[in-house]
Amino acid sequence: MAKKHQLSLEIPDTNNCKIFRVQDTSIYAEHVPVTCPRLEIIPPGFNQASVINIQITPTNEVSFNYILNACTLGLQSSGCGDHSQILPDGVYFIRYSVSPNDKVFVEYNHLRTCQILNTYFHELCELELAACEPEADVKAQLEDLRMIKSFIDAAKAKVEICHDVEKGIELLAYANKLLEKYLKDGCCSTCH
Numbered sequence: 001m002a003k004k005h006q007l008s009l010e011i012p013d014t015n016n017c018k019i020f021r022v023q024d025t026s027i028y029a030e031h032v033p034v035t036c037p038r039l040e041i042i043p044p045g046f047n048q049a050s051v052i053n054i055q056i057t058p059t060n061e062v063s064f065n066y067i068l069n070a071c072t073l074g075l076q077s078s079g080c081g082d083h084s085q086i087l088p089d090g091v092y093f094i095r096y097s098v099s100p101n102d103k104v105f106v107e108y109n110h111l112r113t114c115q116i117l118n119t120y121f122h123e124l125c126e127l128e129l130a131a132c133e134p135e136a137d138v139k140a141q142l143e144d145l146r147m148i149k150s151f152i153d154a155a156k157a158k159v160e161i162c163h164d165v166e167k168g169i170e171l172l173a174y175a176n177k178l179l180e181k182y183l184k185d186g187c188c189s190t191c192h
Helices: 114-126 136-160 165-185
Strands: 020-024 038-042 050-053 065-068 090-098 104-112
Touching: 020 038, 020 090, 090 165, 104 136, 104 165, 114 136, 114 165, 136 165
Parallel strands: none
Antiparallel strands: 020 065, 038 050, 038 090, 090 104
């Protein structure tokens, strides 16, 4: 039995670039009341956090699985009932706290890579692959795409695991540059 709250969140990746999902995976102490839960998210390029109101059940329980969009994150202010904007790739800073909010909190850096991954997966779909060794040109394209994916993965690791946000952003920008070259030329490292 936990004697104090152990706050934890999961921010799963999604292929739907119009949503941002945050799930509470905290372990709450049984005899310690949960008050003033607060979820704050700062999207890339912003300095101000969007505050998400968290409901506490009548039995004093907190558990949430939020599916947020551009409107709920404060990135879109019109047309919210009809159309959601695509959320930008980049670093999202997430902070979840309960009272006393300055002492009981958890913070995350989440590198959202939805748009670049969807483009990457689309390019994999375009390759003429069979269940055998590919021809040289397809093999070269596959190697290029693997390298791009490795840079995306490295960027995510730098931000979320190593907590090196600047390096992660730099690696993601390079992956984007390689992918743009691949889209333009059909290759990125093997073509000159």
